Amino acid sequence: MTVITDFQPGRKLISSLFSLLPLKENKGVHKFKIHIDKIALILPLSQYSVGDVKRLVLMREQELSTPLTLKPCTFAHRSICSTSMSHLDCKLQCKVITGKIICKSSVSTQDLLRQRSREFSSGYGSKLTSIMIPHSTRLNRCGHYIDQRPASNMDPYLVTALLVSTTLGVPLRAAAHNGGGNGHGSIGPRPVEQGELYLQSSPVQKMCQLDGCVSALVLLTAHESGESPTPLHIPADTVE
Amino acid sequence: MYHLGPCVGVGLADELWVSRYLLLRAAEMQNLNVTFDPEPVPSNLQPLSCALEYSTFETQQPGSGIDQIHKHIELLRQNHIRHVAAYGKGYLQRLSIPSQVF
Numbered sequence: 201m202t203v204i205t206d207f208q209p210g211r212k213l214i215s216s217l218f219s220l221l222p223l224k225e226n227k228g229v230h231k232f233k234i235h236i237d238k239i240a241l242i243l244p245l246s247q248y249s250v251g252d253v254k255r256l257v258l259m260r261e262q263e264l265s266t267p268l269t270l271k272p273c274t275f276a277h278r279s280i281c282s283t284s285m286s287h288l289d290c291k292l293q294c295k296v297i298t299g300k301i302i303c304k305s306s307v308s309t310q311d312l313l314r315q316r317s318r319e320f321s322s323g324y325g326s327k328l329t330s331i332m333i334p335h336s337t338r339l340n341r342c343g344h345y346i347d348q349r350p351a352s353n354m355d356p357y358l359v360t361a362l363l364v365s366t367t368l369g370v371p372l373r374a375a376a377h378n379g380g381g382n383g384h385g386s387i388g389p390r391p392v393e394q395g396e397l398y399l400q401s402s403p404v405q406k407m408c409q410l411d412g413c414v415s416a417l418v419l420l421t422a423h424e425s426g427e428s429p430t431p432l433h434i435p436a437d438t439v440e
Numbered sequence: 441m442y443h444l445g446p447c448v449g450v451g452l453a454d455e456l457w458v459s460r461y462l463l464l465r466a467a468e469m470q471n472l473n474v475t476f477d478p479e480p481v482p483s484n485l486q487p488l489s490c491a492l493e494y495s496t497f498e499t500q501q502p503g504s505g506i507d508q509i510h511k512h513i514e515l516l517r518q519n520h521i522r523h524v525a526a527y528g529k530g531y532l533q534r535l536s537i538p539s540q541v542f
Contacts, residue, residue: 348491350492351489356453359492
């Protein structure tokens, strides 16, 4: 028998709950064998709609021997049907009744709302991590993933170029000309070679000409706060 | 909240800027102001984000796609601070908040 003690909020709770159920990808090798009589989920449904919860439950229902029922339960503060709950006062609760074991968890969502991705994290279906892998991707074992880090005022050219450059190993334009990596590039237009990303965005050019990541962070912070960034004294004809 | 895409390559960024332009124009006709600041008013809510769904040819392959995704995530983990520096003012605000506030 398994006792679930540490629940994660939101969709991660659902995924951690479903990680105990036999997965489709395990095909006969059931790591966890739990006979579930009844599952009761009480979630803050402000961010997570009822349809999501129902869909997730129904996706797993075929793989289980016993049918699942999704209905408002009597011991809950709020039923699963309520769709609009306040962000600040709602509590996250989950009770899983497996036979005779009842597990409880209660987390205030106020503590968790702004926790997203100050450090890098990734997870299945969680809205609080940097990178989210949706449940459809997990079930199909292929598909897309979601980068949740960019803010609403992002520069889309910069973000997409960096994402492609990092994941596919495509060198950025100015970084490719550095060669030895001594950090001394050259400012100015250059012909684009094949296989390079062509970037016109000025922060990227600044970042590519810098040595490390931390200095790029400092430069960008100074630039955003209104001060003029440190001028880069690089002669124009250093590179060949 | 609205969705864009799926687009190929740099087309997504063009679409995003066009959608921002349309939003500004529509608000101008109603005498409204639009801000793209992730946190225009200090509050306890989560700052506004712009999530980016991303997939490549390798991650779309049935069977081996999930392994490729995990490789991508490992690369992104190594380059996290580089991305954070480029992802704009809102993310830097979020980073600079001391942990007692939470």
